[in-house]
Amino acid sequence: MALETTRFDIQDHLKTQSEQTAYLEAALAEDDPSFIAIALGDIARARGVTKFAEEAGISRETIYKTFRAGGNPRLQTLAAATKVLGLRLTLVPA
Template sequence: MSNTAHHDEMPILDLDLSNTKPFEASRFLDSPETIAAFLAEAMKANDAQVLMHAMGEVAKARGVNQFAQDAGVNRESLYKTLKGGDKTRFATVQKLMLALGVELTVRPLDKHLA
């Protein structure tokens, strides 16, 4: 008899997740390298909303007031920008990236992705 279980035979766990909290990446974004890696992963989604959400997490990690000041915008404007997604101008994204101390770079796609 084999000790390997088939997926049909595996029990379904009935987990109560009502008391769990959503993962907050901002708690772990504690260095420029980590921030850069986090934003690079968000960029891979090719979705402006994902990038803006990631920038929001970085803003929380850095302190929203400080981030807004570094970017040269007021706090309310920063919040609107981070909620903007597809409507956010490239110049604004670039300004926010520079305020975070990171830059957008270009590299060729892997051949199997092109």
């Protein structure tokens, strides 16, 4: 009997703000800027890139370019993206 599998799509698990926040927190815990960029890109796609870009005041192209593997978002772009999520960047002891 063949094993039946289904394709995993992160978009299926980023429907609510709490799911999106938990995903971003997990990415931040990895301490890898690429993980953070990818997570923000996934969240932007889950919310709709056009809408996310408008709310953040950044272009769709910026989202696609910076919020991907190897992307390097500027602090201003990160702050704008997290503000859309109802979050803000803070520092805590390591």
